[in-house]
Amino acid sequence: MRSHAVAVVGLGVISRYYLAALEASPTARLAAVCDRDDAALSPWRDRLPVPAYRDHRELLAAHPSLDGVVVTVPNDAHAAVCADFLRAGVPVCVEKPLALTDEQGAELVALAEVSGTPLFTAFHRRHNTAVTALAARLPSGVPIARVTVRYFERIEEHVGPDRWYLDPARCGGGCVADNGPNAFDLVRLLLGEVTVEGARIRYDEAGLDRQAEIDLRAASGDARATVELDWSYPGELKDVEVVLADGSVHHADMLAGHQGFKASLWHEYEAVLAAFATRLSGPFRPDPGGAAALALVAATYRLARTVSDEPPSHEPPSHEPPSDEPVLEELLLDEALPVGPEPTEAAPC
Numbered sequence: 001m002r003s004h005a006v007a008v009v010g011l012g013v014i015s016r017y018y019l020a021a022l023e024a025s026p027t028a029r030l031a032a033v034c035d036r037d038d039a040a041l042s043p044w045r046d047r048l049p050v051p052a053y054r055d056h057r058e059l060l061a062a063h064p065s066l067d068g069v070v071v072t073v074p075n076d077a078h079a080a081v082c083a084d085f086l087r088a089g090v091p092v093c094v095e096k097p098l099a100l101t102d103e104q105g106a107e108l109v110a111l112a113e114v115s116g117t118p119l120f121t122a123f124h125r126r127h128n129t130a131v132t133a134l135a136a137r138l139p140s141g142v143p144i145a146r147v148t149v150r151y152f153e154r155i156e157e158h159v160g161p162d163r164w165y166l167d168p169a170r171c172g173g174g175c176v177a178d179n180g181p182n183a184f185d186l187v188r189l190l191l192g193e194v195t196v197e198g199a200r201i202r203y204d205e206a207g208l209d210r211q212a213e214i215d216l217r218a219a220s221g222d223a224r225a226t227v228e229l230d231w232s233y234p235g236e237l238k239d240v241e242v243v244l245a246d247g248s249v250h251h252a253d254m255l256a257g258h259q260g261f262k263a264s265l266w267h268e269y270e271a272v273l274a275a276f277a278t279r280l281s282g283p284f285r286p287d288p289g290g291a292a293a294l295a296l297v298a299a300t301y302r303l304a305r306t307v308s309d310e311p312p313s314h315e316p317p318s319h320e321p322p323s324d325e326p327v328l329e330e331l332l333l334d335e336a337l338p339v340g341p342e343p344t345e346a347a348p349c
């Protein structure tokens, strides 16, 4: 029985992965949709029994006892839409970034906590099968020395008709604000809490951060991490490299085996929805990931040095060939993986 009635607010690019996941879900079903744009809404007008709304407040008024809502509107609309649903006691699954600023994020977290209403930030990459396989094959007794996450794409290939990604006021910045959260979440998954030690950002003529390298350090232990972001990359490259204290190198290519543009997203969003659905019953569990990622974004902008030299050449990392190790289902947990004891050695870099 698909008992959880879930609405989707924002019917753009990423919504199609949630809608497919809802279609396939054994526990959740689509109850209503909303988009402020008539063109996005029109295919739904004839698709009763799923009612369609232009304003999320209208949807909320008509469906006060929704079991959950998925918020996939542009970044600048997250805070207001999420706050309205949280105030009404409706559990929220919101796309990353949780909000535009860490202050907005803290307000949403406080709203969720005071009412005991789940607020879940969707970090789809932690559900990527190459990432879960990588985590599964890390030996438990060897600390992680270094993690490198690379997130390269050409942002113009990802923008829809509304070019909000290219407007720092609506996006929250550029590659750091938008892709940073997914990359930081992968670092947190492997290392637990981290702090930003330094960063270098390249801006384009329009003031948009296009490239960034961020140095992070594990809050406990000596492990280091680097996040490399590029919004001007010809094509797409998204991977994770882990160097262990014994010198062994482990790699996950998040796009390998998924033919086609955004093809890996189908399986990742099925897992995102499943993770959200586990929060729709049982006791309230806080989800610290969204606010933690926002804090790392804010620290990056605060500490970054602006660089104007040639962009990085993006040498390919040394890594092992892809592994066929089994997928670690337990990775759908909320917090960092218990990968071995606390890291104790500095990165051999």
Ligand SMILES: NC(=O)c1ccc[n+]([C@@H]2O[C@H](COP(=O)([O-])OP(=O)(O)OC[C@H]3O[C@@H](n4cnc5c(N)ncnc54)[C@H](O)[C@@H]3O)[C@@H](O)[C@H]2O)c1
Residues within 6 Å of the ligand: 009, 010, 011, 012, 013, 014, 015, 034, 035, 036, 037, 040, 054, 055, 056, 072, 073, 074, 075, 077, 081, 095, 096, 097, 158, 160, 162, 178, 262
């Ligand atoms: N596109 C991706 O690959 C991708 C990947 C991961 C996360 N995300 C995140 O998903 C979110 C949505 O991104 P997208 O690429 O789908 O954007 P999009 O521009 O394709 O779609 C956003 C939709 O929301 C609608 N909308 C805007 N304001 C609204 C409001 N107040 N109420 C109702 N509808 C509203 C727009 O009309 C549009 O149809 C963003 O937070 C983004 O960072 C996107």
